[in-house]
Amino acid sequence: MRALTPKGAATRQRIVEGAAKLIRDHGPANVGLDDIRAATATSKSQLFHYFPDGKADMLLAVAAHEAELVLEEQQPYLSDLTSWAQWEAWRDRVIARYAAQRRRCPLSALTAQLGLADPAVEEIITGMYARWQRHVADGVRAVRPDADAERVATQLIGAIAGGATMLVATDDIRYLEIGLTEAIENLRRGAPRAMSL
Amino acid sequence: MRALTPKGAATRQRIVEGAAKLIRDHGPANVGLDDIRAATATSKSQLFHYFPDGKADMLLAVAAHEAELVLEEQQPYLSDLTSWAQWEAWRDRVIARYAAQRRRCPLSALTAQLGLADPAVEEIITGMYARWQRHVADGVRAVRPDADAERVATQLIGAIAGGATMLVATDDIRYLEIGLTEAIENLRRGAPRAMSL
DNA sequence: GGCATTTTGGACTGCACAGTCCACTTTAAA
DNA sequence: TTTAAAGTGGACTGTGCAGTCCAAAATGCC
Incomplete structure (x- = not known):
């Protein structure tokens, strides 16, 4: 998780903010990883790359x-x-x-x-x-x-x-x-x- | 849903109270219909018999x-x-x-x-x-x-x-x-x- | 330029769990 | 006592969705 290149850090940030917006609008229960993936223009592997422990890890951020x-x-x-x-x-x-x-x-x-x-x-x-x-x-x-x-x-x-x-x-x-x-x-x-x- | 016999009313009550206890102890997110079924000694069909609209209906009660x-x-x-x-x-x-x-x-x-x-x-x-x-x-x-x-x-x-x-x-x-x-x-x-x- | 590491794409797996179905039993009213 | 309705058992289905995998592309370092 250390050694994030600028590009990586930007992606991570994009995921957090995109997920935050989705959750504000629809509630955490109604937001799936696929929604976040779509809204942040990322792939499944990116989500798990930046949040190795999965969804809980991400919601924590x-x-x-x-x-x-x-x-x-x-x-x-x-x-x-x-x-x-x-x-x-x-x-x-x-x-x-x-x-x-x-x-x-x-x-x-x-x-x-x-x-x-x-x-x-x-x-x-x-x-x-x-x-x-x-x-x-x-x-x-x-x-x-x-x-x-x-x-x-x-x-x-x-x-x-x-x-x-x-x-x-x-x-x-x-x-x-x-x-x-x-x-x-x-x-x-x-x-x-x-x-x- | 009308025409509940005394037995039926008792079962319904048992489900609500059993579910309430489970939810108090473990939180609603961690309680599934199978848990409620087990805790209240009922079957799947009973759950849906008394709460035709499913889980949401039951949690409402x-x-x-x-x-x-x-x-x-x-x-x-x-x-x-x-x-x-x-x-x-x-x-x-x-x-x-x-x-x-x-x-x-x-x-x-x-x-x-x-x-x-x-x-x-x-x-x-x-x-x-x-x-x-x-x-x-x-x-x-x-x-x-x-x-x-x-x-x-x-x-x-x-x-x-x-x-x-x-x-x-x-x-x-x-x-x-x-x-x-x-x-x-x-x-x-x-x-x-x-x-x- | 070349090697290691990070970043990315997206198909695939697995399963938890709500909800369905139908056969069987009990209840209660006439 | 018959019979229609209410109650019960439990196997089965379908799927939404988190999480896995591997291969490819971009990036950074020497």
């Missing part, structure tokens, strides 16, 4: 790719939540992104397909959430140094996850709008300290 | 069954959120239920498998959430008549959905604990009115 996009699409705000204005811009970006995507959440579809049992999948997902939450916690510390940043960040990530889940389930963006808005509002007006459950 | 359970397991609290003590008992029940289930969320797994494209699946899911949210909104009106009950209920359902999603993704119950606790706390101390986004 697609999942990693999608996870990366999730965070990238929140930039530059996510890395710079240093003012309430930035927080609002971030919130609007997140809501707009999910509103555009509607029910098509490639990442949740992929993980459901691959199964969290696979440690590699789990690593991708938990890693992404960890980075996401770290950025948010940094932002909390910037605007509310007295707050329990980790707790607030946990609440915020949970609100987004819930909004996304409900969006997929009911095609209604309000769960995300309300959940995220209230959570930020909550942070803004008070400063929740660690408390017992 | 399983999904409806699981959706029913989700609400039932929150009773009697969910229908009687008339005091803060009841609210806390409800919260504890919800958290305990998900803590016990850990990553195995049969409903999300099933819907991911069946796809929300199917109107029958969507009906089951949206119907369940609608009933859930209605109960919660009733509870809000009982303890905070001045609050925007629908908005608060939306926030609460979103927090639970997010907690469940993060539990599946990261095997960490704190998202649910914190999200639900903060949302209730938020309701308790203030009374959010409708506000512009």
Whole structure:
């Protein structure tokens, strides 16, 4: 797998992006290797050349790719939540992104397909959430140094996850709008300290 | 499909419950009709006798069954959120239920498998959430008549959905604990009115 | 230019698994 | 007790699709 020539790397990239698009459009369950082959102008042997462990291997690469996009699409705000204005811009970006995507959440579809049992999948997902939450916690510390940043960040990530889940389930963006808005509002007006459950 | 004798109804029920258990344990993708046949002591012809449209038909019945359970397991609290003590008992029940289930969320797994494209699946899911949210909104009106009950209920359902999603993704119950606790706390101390986004 | 390695084409294999078929048995109503 | 309908058993079929194989072409290195 090492020693990829530029040409090879380009092909591999083409496969990942082509597969990602197909999966976004039709769902992982409805996309076969032949579809990917056709959409990316490749042959069966190429697919297995770049992903020796087969389809699972490939979907894993697609999942990693999608996870990366999730965070990238929140930039530059996510890395710079240093003012309430930035927080609002971030919130609007997140809501707009999910509103555009509607029910098509490639990442949740992929993980459901691959199964969290696979440690590699789990690593991708938990890693992404960890980075996401770290950025948010940094932002909390910037605007509310007295707050329990980790707790607030946990609440915020949970609100987004819930909004996304409900969006997929009911095609209604309000769960995300309300959940995220209230959570930020909550942070803004008070400063929740660690408390017992 | 009408004219089910008691024996037939029992068999059908046995199939649904047996399939539900298998799916909870192994995930819908890893359960075939032969597994269900073996686990429920039935034959292929019985499966298709009771579910003429095949596997999808059967998984639909399983999904409806699981959706029913989700609400039932929150009773009697969910229908009687008339005091803060009841609210806390409800919260504890919800958290305990998900803590016990850990990553195995049969409903999300099933819907991911069946796809929300199917109107029958969507009906089951949206119907369940609608009933859930209605109960919660009733509870809000009982303890905070001045609050925007629908908005608060939306926030609460979103927090639970997010907690469940993060539990599946990261095997960490704190998202649910914190999200639900903060949302209730938020309701308790203030009374959010409708506000512009 | 020549040799090794990477990249590519596409036919072929294997099988898991949903779905079919028909014969047999049990149930229940008249 | 007869008989029509519901219930049951299990072998069989068809196929969609992941994965294999080998041979040919392009590429890179000395």
